[in-house]
Amino acid sequence: MDEVCEGKDFSFPAEEERVLRLWEELDAFHEQLRRTAGGEEFVFYDGPPFATGLPHYGHLLAGSIKDAVARHHAMRGRHVARRFGWDCHGVPVERAVDEALRIATRAQVLEMGVASYNDACRGVVTRYVAEWEAVVTRMGRWVDFEDGYKTMDIKFMESVWWVFAQLWDKDLVYKSFKVMPYSTGMKTPLSNFEAGQHRQFVPAETAMVSFPVVGDVDNAALVAWTTTPWTLPSNLALCQCKICLCQG
Structure with missing residues (x-):
């Protein structure tokens, strides 16, 4: 060697x-x-x-x-x-x-x-x-x-x-x-x-909606973005946030 x-x-x-x-x-x-x-x-x-x-x-x-x-x-x-x-x-x-x-x-x-x-x-x-x-x-x-x-x-x-x-x-x-x-x-x-294999980007329809806070002098609003707009009327998180802002 x-x-x-x-x-x-x-x-x-x-x-x-x-x-x-x-x-x-x-x-x-x-x-x-x-x-x-x-x-x-x-x-x-x-x-x-x-x-x-x-x-x-x-x-x-x-x-x-x-x-x-x-x-x-x-x-x-x-x-x-x-x-x-x-x-x-x-x-x-x-x-x-x-x-x-x-x-x-x-x-x-x-x-x-x-x-x-x-x-x-x-x-x-x-x-x-x-x-x-x-x-x-x-x-x-x-x-x-x-x-x-x-x-x-x-x-x-x-x-x-x-x-x-x-x-x-x-x-x-x-x-x-x-x-x-x-x-x-x-x-x-x-x-x-497994998730990284054959990953593909696909288009999806989404919706962005503003929810004015009732009675707010600054005209504040909550903005929601979702892929399932039919769930917006029953969104408890939005309702709770609006109540908190109104009471605050």
Whole structure:
């Protein structure tokens, strides 16, 4: 290595590829697992990427950090099983299927059959497996693709419900409220990522109405802007504000 570094033609990418080939020949990752088998276990939960997308720079950064944490504990002699996973739930998978099958309405899904629709969604999960494996391997990360998991697996879903049950039994679950994006078409809340997909600006008719405050010497008025003008006559907030201003 030192002799190679002295030359002017040293290539870091070529050296990285040489190391990757050496790891493959030695089966280095699985050899490490074999040598640490039976030892103290370090459990590492890798938040899986969406099954419908290709890797980008954000995945490279997060994946490098995850790999560094796992390697640190493995080098300390702990057994660190690293399984790659796929996030199979949510809007992205359904959107990919809808676009592929040109589905635009709920009636089309029912006509196709929910079981057939779900089968089509499951098929999307493996679309980019080869691309992900190539990129993750090229970046030097040690992770097991052969024994990967999918969030649609029954065992995975049951394990999540088991964890939730443990939190419930320990009285760590509470009810609260949060303002979230909502899809009127799918009748479900959306994550920030889902809401940002295929965002469209659509025109909407609105109304702006002034409500003069009765008896006010300065001719003050309350201004209301709304997309549902038929609710204005029953707007209790406006009525209450007018009463307060009159009494004040």
